[in-house]
Amino acid sequence: MPEVNMRDAMAWMRDLPARMALRCANMRIINRRLERGHAKRLARHEGKAPKLSGIDLEIVEGLRRDGIFVTNLAALGLPGSDAMLAAGRMVGDAFSVEARQQSADGAALTIAPPASVASRPEIFAWGLHERLLDIVEAYLGVPVGYDGVNLIYTVSGGREAGPRCWHRDWEDRRTIKIGIYCNDVVAGGGPFQLIRRRDPTQGGPHGYHYSLADDNMLTEKLGADYHQDIVSCEGPAGTVFFCETALHFHRGEPAVHADRQALFHSYFARRPRHPFLCERSGLSRKQISHLAGPLSLRQRASACWRRDLPWFVRLIPPARI
Known part of the structure; x- marks a missing residue:
């Protein structure tokens, strides 16, 4: 068997428990039980969600209406934003040569090494800012789980593969990503894109099903x-977009004219429907515990969300990134 096929086969076998768990979760009797449990958690938390105002409220309203809200770091005004962005640029620049080599070797997704991100704690900690947790909690209606951060380096060349194809994220019923551009992104530079329409057959009694989507599938599900x-999110470095990536098809448009560097902070319910499809940052649990150690109790609980899971769910190994 060729080496690449052997690697694919081994990866498929490693992810098999997670894929089987997703199939089981979509079985009618189990899906109903999961939906009832989530409905109870929403009801218990009703009235406890943070009260928002100003741009924070606008973000939640935009997410509910369109699945996306675009702003910038200056408008958000969060402490530590300049240091976070500078650190992201340093990590991206240091990874650029390796990213281009990985892309030339056929990699569909080029992510900066988790150790590089862990070495700059200001990047990880920014995603746990209390105001960001308030925004996400107000949208989700339940306490927040924080799945860390990736720096995705998109190499120019126009190849449509992996996250540059239309898809939905599979971590939970609802998933929020906060993207921050580390460099200027213009048309042809791989901007993040999202379709505001939702697929009415995804979720609830239908269960949750995921696949890459082409024009025919999108036309069938969303209309011609x-x-x-x-x-299409274009803008200078420091552009920020809050996006609902579980309910909405999205992608990074293939970059043609320039490389793109972007940080993506990830959030979902503290008890996600698919915990075996989470842990996408590549950071180890030990690294996460260390990075969250100096932070508040709420921030640590969000970062270490796996501790709230039932023991038998924690036994299912997570799928690869």
Whole structure:
């Protein structure tokens, strides 16, 4: 068997428990039980969600209406933003040569090494800012789990593969990503894109099903004129977009003219429906515990969300990144 096929086969076998767990979760009787449990958690938390105002409220309203809200670090005004962005640029620049080599070797997704991100704690800690947790909690309606951060380096060349194909994220019923551009991103530079329309057959009694989508599938699910609702996020370094990536098809448009560096902070319910499809940052649990150690009790609980899971769920190994 060729080496690449052997690697693919081994990866498929490693992810088999997670994929089987997803299939089981979608079985009618189990899905109903999971949905009832989530509904109870929403009801218990009703009235406890943070009260927002100003741009924070606008972000939640935009997520509910369109699945996306675009702003910038200056408008958010969060302490530590300049240091976070500078650290992200340093990590991205240091990874650029390796990213281009990985892309040339056929990698569909080029992510900066988790150790590089862990070495700059200001990047990880920024995603746990109390105001960000308030925003996400107000949207989700339950306490927040923080799945860390990736620096995704998109190499120019226009290849449509992996996250540059239309897809939905599979960690939970609802998933929020906060993206921050580390460099200027213009048309042709691989901007993040999201379709504001939602697939009415995803979720609830239908269960949750995931696959890459081409034009035919998007037309079938969203309508022939779905192109009218594509939001393309272009902007200078420091552009920030809050996006709902579980309910909405999205992608990084293939970069043609320039490379793109972007940080993506990830959030979902503290008890996600698919914990075996989470832990996407590549950071080890030990690294996460260390990075969250100096922070508040709420921040640590969000970062170490796995501790709230039932023991038998924690036994299922997570799928690869």
